[in-house]
Amino acid sequence: MENPLTLEPLFRLGPVPVTEPVAVTWAILVLAAAGCHLAxxxxxxxxxxxxxxxxLFVTALDSQIRDTMQRDPGRFRTLIGSIFLYVxxxxxxxxxxxxxxxxxRLETDAAxxxxxxxxxxWHGIAALGPGGYxxxxxxxxxxxxxxxxxxxxxxxxxxxxxxxxxxxSGVFVxxxxxxxAGLLVPIPLMALDLLTGAVQAYIFAVLATVFIGAAMGxxxxxxxxxxxxxx
Amino acid sequence: xTFDWWTLGLQTVNVLVLFWILSHFLFRPxxxxxxxxxxxxMDELGRAxxxxxxxxxxxxxxRARDDDxxxxxxxxLSEAQEGAERARQHLLEEARQEAAGLRAGAEAEARRLRRExxxxxxxxxxxxxxEISQRLLARLPxxxxxxxxxxxxxxxxxxxxxxxxxxxxxxxxxxxxxxxALGPEETRALADRLAAVLGREVALSVSVxxxxxxxxxxxxxxxVVRNHFRADLDRIRQELGAHG
Numbered sequence: 001m002e003n004p005l006t007l008e009p010l011f012r013l014g015p016v017p018v019t020e021p022v023a024v025t026w027a028i029l030v031l032a033a034a035g036c037h038l039a040x041x042x043x044x045x046x047x048x049x050x051x052x053x054x055x056l057f058v059t060a061l062d063s064q065i066r067d068t069m070q071r072d073p074g075r076f077r078t079l080i081g082s083i084f085l086y087v088x089x090x091x092x093x094x095x096x097x098x099x100x101x102x103x104x105r106l107e108t109d110a111a112x113x114x115x116x117x118x119x120x121x122w123h124g125i126a127a128l129g130p131g132g133y134x135x136x137x138x139x140x141x142x143x144x145x146x147x148x149x150x151x152x153x154x155x156x157x158x159x160x161x162x163x164x165x166x167x168x169s170g171v172f173v174x175x176x177x178x179x180x181a182g183l184l185v186p187i188p189l190m191a192l193d194l195l196t197g198a199v200q201a202y203i204f205a206v207l208a209t210v211f212i213g214a215a216m217g218x219x220x221x222x223x224x225x226x227x228x229x230x231x
Numbered sequence: 232x233t234f235d236w237w238t239l240g241l242q243t244v245n246v247l248v249l250f251w252i253l254s255h256f257l258f259r260p261x262x263x264x265x266x267x268x269x270x271x272x273m274d275e276l277g278r279a280x281x282x283x284x285x286x287x288x289x290x291x292x293x294r295a296r297d298d299d300x301x302x303x304x305x306x307x308l309s310e311a312q313e314g315a316e317r318a319r320q321h322l323l324e325e326a327r328q329e330a331a332g333l334r335a336g337a338e339a340e341a342r343r344l345r346r347e348x349x350x351x352x353x354x355x356x357x358x359x360x361x362e363i364s365q366r367l368l369a370r371l372p373x374x375x376x377x378x379x380x381x382x383x384x385x386x387x388x389x390x391x392x393x394x395x396x397x398x399x400x401x402x403x404x405x406x407x408x409x410x411x412a413l414g415p416e417e418t419r420a421l422a423d424r425l426a427a428v429l430g431r432e433v434a435l436s437v438s439v440x441x442x443x444x445x446x447x448x449x450x451x452x453x454x455v456v457r458n459h460f461r462a463d464l465d466r467i468r469q470e471l472g473a474h475g
Contacts, residue, residue, distance in 0.1 A: 007235045019238045025245040029252060036256035043264040045271055051264075058261045077262065078254040086249050102242065107235055111242035 007105060021102035028089050028102075057081075068206065069213035076212065079119055083112060084205035091167055091197025094174070095190065101197075104168040106160065113159040116208040117152070124215030133215070159207060166200050357468040368444045368460055377409045378417050380446040384458040385424035388449065395454045399425075400433030406450040407435050410443040410459060421447070 009017030039050055047055060061081045065073035090103040102108040124133040137148040170193040177186040388396065399405050405425070413421065418437060426432045440448070446459025 006233050007238060016241070017235070017237050018241070019235060022238055022241045022245065025242060025249075029245060029249055032249060033252045033256060036253060040256055040260040043260055045264070045268050047264075051261075054257070054261050055265055058258060058265065062262075074262070078250055078258050081258055082246070082250045082253045085253060086246060105238070107238035108242045110234075111239055111246055114239075114243060115246055 007107070019105075019107075020100060021105045021108045024093055024099060024102050025086075025090070025108070028086065028093065032085070032089070064206070065209055068209045069216070071213070071216070076123075076209065079115075079212075080205050080209050083116070083208055084201050087112065087163065087204050088198060088201035091201060092194060094167075094171060094193060094197075100171060101167055103163055103200075104171045106164050109160045109164045112163070112204070113156045116159060116211060117156045119208070120152075120211045120215045123212050127216035132217075136215070136217070155207075155211065159204065163200055163204055166196055170196055353471055354468075357471045360471075361464045361468060364460065364464060365444055377411055377413055377445065377447055378420070380458045381417070381421050381424055384421070384447045384449060384456060385428050387456045387458055388425060389428045391454055391456070395451065396429055398453060399429060399449075399451050400431075402452065404434035404436035407437045408440040408443060408448045408450065409437055410439075410441060410445045410447075412439050413437050 007019050007021075009019050010023055011018050039054060043051055058077070058081070061077060061084070062073040065071075065076050065080055069076065087103055090101050090108065092101075093099050094101045094104075103112075121133070124136070127133075128136065137145050139148075170189070174186045174189055174193065177189060388399070391399075407421065418435065421437075422433070422435055425435075442461055444460035444464070446457075446461070448459055448462070449456040
């Protein structure tokens with residue numbers, strides 16, 4: 001029997017092995033590009049139904065970011081919104097028969113967590129400066145420096161493991177039930193998987209927001225919050 | 232369990248590419264249209280506020296204009312009332328004057344009518360008196376109706392101017408009209424009396440005219456001597472009319 005935790009390349013581009021998560025992500029990229037292009041090519045001041053849904057999503061995303069970070073959401077909208085949409089699309093890709101969600105693989109989750117980690121460091125330094133950012137590791141006391149450093153690593157790993165464990169477990173359970181019970185039995189669990197996938201996408205995006213906001217400090221400059229939203 | 236570093240790298244790149252795709256095709260255009268709508272709404276709000284301010288200013292101006300119009304209306308109304316009162320007084324005065332004029336004219340007309348009626352009544356009374364006298368005198372006997380007037384006629388002829396008296400009977404018989412036919416004695420007496428007055432004999436041509444009622448009338452070329460009741464009654468009536 002094939003080990004479900006091993007990752008075999010589908011094909012190779014020269015020396016680069018292309019695995020299933022990469023191929024599925026490419027498909028998601030293509031669908032996202034095409035879908036977003038079609039959906040936003042004729043935006044109007046008097047919105048239609050689809051435009052209203054898109055604006056509602058962006059407005060809710062901005063509101064979530066503003067409430068969590070107490071900052072202008074324009075700088076973080078693309079990062080947080082893209083992470084949420086990608087994790088959601090990747091989780092729900094399991095509905096397509098024969099497709100394993102990319103987030104059920106550690107590599108994908110690690111890539112997302114690394115991006116969040118890099119964004120945390122980047123925005124922390126941008127907001128506080130290199131010295132100020134490093135000084136946050138000595139809060140509330142220099143004794144906490146080792147623990148804060150470990151925290152940076154552990155919370156990144158927690159992002160990876162949380163997403164990986166939830167999605168992978170769902171895939172495993174459905175696969176086991178399919179092999180044991182038949183076609184229709186896993187459907188309730190697949191529906192539960194949809195909910196789990198949406199919740200995990202939301203949790204991943206909210207945690208990324210919290211981490212970045214924490215790295216930028218508790219009290220943002222007044223001029224930064226007073227800025228108009230920008231794309 | 233294995234970990235594929237190539238997959239990690241590719242997925243990292245893929246996610247970064249997804250960031251660009253979603254930013255370019257989703258978040259940027261949607262946030263731009265939201266911002267554009269907000270700007271349009273703010274513009275509309277600003278215009279609405281400006282319109283409201285203008286409307287309020289126009290309303291205040293209209294109210295001020297209404298107040299001015301009301302004041303002007305009150306002034307004009309008061310002035311019109313005063314003018315109407317003056318016109319009414321003027322018309323009343325004119326009416327009084329016209330009524331006074333009409334009353335004076337009516338009174339004058341009434342006086343004139345009364346005078347005319349009185350004159351008519353006097354004429355009728357005179358006619359009635361003449362008629363009564365005429366009827367009464369018509370009952371007198373014939374010779375007496377003329378004989379008693381011979382002396383009076385002779386006296387009247389004697390009072391004529393000399394030249395007129397000289398012309399009597401010069402061109403022919405003197406025309407005498409009598410109320411009734413004269414008898415021979417009466418004719419002789421008349422001829423004698425005239426001869427005595429004129430100093431010469433004159434021929435007489437006596438004719439009868441009952442309209443004289445009683446008396447005689449001498450018709451000369453340049454004079455008429457009347458001595459009969461008809462002439463007396465005509466004179467009386469003229470005098471009555473003149474006194475009425």
